[in-house]
Amino acid sequence: MSSWFKRKDKGIQTPTEDKKDVPKGLWYKTPSGKIVDTDELKENYYVSPEDGYHVKIGSAEYFEILFDDNIFEEFDKDMVSKDPLKFTDTKKYTDRLKQAYAKTNLNDAVRTAVGKSLGKDLVVAAMDFAFIGGSMGSVVGEKICRAIDYAMKNKLPFVMISKSGGARMMEASLSLMQLVKTSVKLAQLAETKLPYISLCTDPTTGGTTASYAMLGDVNFAEPNALVAFAGPRVVKDTTGKDLPEGFQRSEFVLEHGFLDRIIERKNLKQEINLYIDLIQNLPIRS
Amino acid sequence: MEYLDFELPIKDLEEQLTKCALIGKESDVDVTESCKNIEKKLLKTKNDIYKNLTAWQRVQLSRHPNRPYTLDHINSFCGETFMELHGDRTVKDDKAMVGGLGKIGDQSFMFIGQQKGYNTKTRQYRNFGMSNPEGYRKALRLMKMAEKFGIPVVTLLDTPGAYPGLEAEERGQGEAIARNIFEMTRLKTPIITIVIGEGASGGAVGIGVGDRVYMMENTWYTVISPESCSSILWRSWEHKEEAAEALKLTAEDMKKLNIIDGIIKEPLGGAHYDRENAFKEVEKTILAAYDELKDLTPKMLVKKRMEKYLKMGEFKG
Numbered sequence: 038m039s040s041w042f043k044r045k046d047k048g049i050q051t052p053t054e055d056k057k058d059v060p061k062g063l064w065y066k067t068p069s070g071k072i073v074d075t076d077e078l079k080e081n082y083y084v085s086p087e088d089g090y091h092v093k094i095g096s097a098e099y100f101e102i103l104f105d106d107n108i109f110e111e112f113d114k115d116m117v118s119k120d121p122l123k124f125t126d127t128k129k130y131t132d133r134l135k136q137a138y139a140k141t142n143l144n145d146a147v148r149t150a151v152g153k154s155l156g157k158d159l160v161v162a163a164m165d166f167a168f169i170g171g172s173m174g175s176v177v178g179e180k181i182c183r184a185i186d187y188a189m190k191n192k193l194p195f196v197m198i199s200k201s202g203g204a205r206m207m208e209a210s211l212s213l214m215q216l217v218k219t220s221v222k223l224a225q226l227a228e229t230k231l232p233y234i235s236l237c238t239d240p241t242t243g244g245t246t247a248s249y250a251m252l253g254d255v256n257f258a259e260p261n262a263l264v265a266f267a268g269p270r271v272v273k274d275t276t277g278k279d280l281p282e283g284f285q286r287s288e289f290v291l292e293h294g295f296l297d298r299i300i301e302r303k304n305l306k307q308e309i310n311l312y313i314d315l316i317q318n319l320p321i322r323s
Numbered sequence: 324m325e326y327l328d329f330e331l332p333i334k335d336l337e338e339q340l341t342k343c344a345l346i347g348k349e350s351d352v353d354v355t356e357s358c359k360n361i362e363k364k365l366l367k368t369k370n371d372i373y374k375n376l377t378a379w380q381r382v383q384l385s386r387h388p389n390r391p392y393t394l395d396h397i398n399s400f401c402g403e404t405f406m407e408l409h410g411d412r413t414v415k416d417d418k419a420m421v422g423g424l425g426k427i428g429d430q431s432f433m434f435i436g437q438q439k440g441y442n443t444k445t446r447q448y449r450n451f452g453m454s455n456p457e458g459y460r461k462a463l464r465l466m467k468m469a470e471k472f473g474i475p476v477v478t479l480l481d482t483p484g485a486y487p488g489l490e491a492e493e494r495g496q497g498e499a500i501a502r503n504i505f506e507m508t509r510l511k512t513p514i515i516t517i518v519i520g521e522g523a524s525g526g527a528v529g530i531g532v533g534d535r536v537y538m539m540e541n542t543w544y545t546v547i548s549p550e551s552c553s554s555i556l557w558r559s560w561e562h563k564e565e566a567a568e569a570l571k572l573t574a575e576d577m578k579k580l581n582i583i584d585g586i587i588k589e590p591l592g593g594a595h596y597d598r599e600n601a602f603k604e605v606e607k608t609i610l611a612a613y614d615e616l617k618d619l620t621p622k623m624l625v626k627k628r629m630e631k632y633l634k635m636g637e638f639k640g
Binding site: 297298312 | 404407429431471473
């Protein structure tokens with residue numbers, strides 16, 4: 038009898054690729070238990086009108102939010118991962134990739150594009166958590182670098198929307214070096230004095246915070262997003278200490294000096310463009 | 324409205340005037356003449372008091388609880404265009420120091436200033452306008468951002484001092500202020516500084532190195548508060564009035580000493596009597612100063628700024 042109440046398998050068992058970013062079906066239930074119609078959710082920038090919960094969304098939704106009429110030109114659509122280390126854990130990296138392609142209809146964990154936002158060209162890179170936990174490997178690094186190259190060549194501002202569990206273990210040290218590679222490109226961007234806006238969404242952790250997510254001219258975040266280097270579970274296990282309420286959530290991170298602003302999704306397009314107009318001393322668009 | 328001790332004659336007359344008007348409303352007695360007389364007397368009293376303020380009275384006015392603070396000024400200049408930016412990227416977002424981008428007309432500025440609260444709760448929240456090191460570091464981060472993009476910086480000074488706290492010392496209050504002064508001397512974008520309230524010592528100059536420096540009429544700016552000066556040199560808090568005189572801390576004194584470039588007129592009675600006009604005067608000053616600076620190359624700007632500060636000091640031999 039008592040085994041009814043016991044969890045036989047410890048921890049969370051759902052493989053990362055099975056976790057869904059965007060709710061499917063007619064209704065969506067927020068973590069606080071509010072029920073929202075999915076169509077209503079879509080019209081409300083994927084934010085629950087009941088409790089303000091920001092549903093985890095992917096590149097398609099962020100492009101839709103930021104680009105006028107959802108019109109954009111995507112870069113390097115077909116770039117895919119190699120398996121340079123012939124990596125195998127519980128399954129082969131190549132199989133994992135195949136599964137991810139099939140499940141997500143994506144080619145890797147970031148998509149990059151240029152399009153008009155409030156009438157002016159903007160380069161945006163947006164990550165997809167659905168693709169192997171939004172992990173950063175060689176493809177993510179290269180696509181981000183090429184998007185920044187495009188921004189520099191065309192003198193456009195660059196927006197990076199992070200949503201990631203960190204570096205991709207299956208590419209090991211090559212993943213680790215993407216922290217450096219993307220930082221090199223951002224250093225080059227900084228020289229050109231084009232604005233770089235980083236947006237941290239839920240979750241932005243590990244190698245992303247240790248590189249591009251924290252390097253914006255301004256760092257913005259969505260409300261209540263987990264923004265951390267080591268995640269809360271790791272910190273708790275290592276230190277043996279209970280974590281304070283709201284630990285590593287955007288509001289906590291803002292209070293500790295690492296974010297410029299927390300921005301609600303409905304204001305995202307407006308505020309990003311306001312910053313661009315202010316810092317470039319241009320007339321303000323609305 | 325709250326009144327300072329030397330403003331009590333004004334308070335009396337304003338009360339008399341209210342009563343007089345009330346009598347006129349509630350009875351048939353013709354009070355027009357008496358009201359006019361009181362009004363005349365009020366204006367004369369105001370003129371007598373405000374045109375002959377002592378240094379200590381200026382200090383009191385600079386701390387008037389109704390005085391407009393940094394964010395009041397910025398919001399008045401920029402309205403909807405102001406975007407506050409937070410954080411020092413190291414330990415904290417200091418609430419005693421605020422900053423952000425905003426437009427005056429079609430020109431962007433980076434505004435930075437100490438912020439006080441307007442009631443007990445917000446005063447605590449703002450730590451009475453006393454910044455910790457992270458406040459100075461946030462200010463410097465924003466100045467560097469402005470420099471990168473060629474945006475002029477406006478700093479608004481209003482602090483009773485940098486926060487003398489245990490943790491502030493641990494995190495290097497002195498270093499933070501020193502670093503700001505050092506970097507501001509060579510920042511490659513125009514810096515316009517305005518004392519809008521209290522300009523207390525290192526805490527103020529930590530965001531106060533400018534190509535142009537102005538003081539509003541009822542503010543003070545010097546090396547120590549008159550109270551602390553009195554307590555150290557007279558060994559008693561009782562000599563604050565004398566200390567205020569001796570320190571030559573008023574805008575007029577500072578202009579005579581050639582440390583500031585100009586005095587911004589305030590409405591009769593102080594900025595809080597007519598906030599809108601006070602804001603307008605400050606805004607005009609900012610724009611005029613920017614007009615003088617905007618065509619200088621960054622190199623020339625820095626050269627002139629450095630030369631200005633190198634000339635400061637009086638000595639023989």
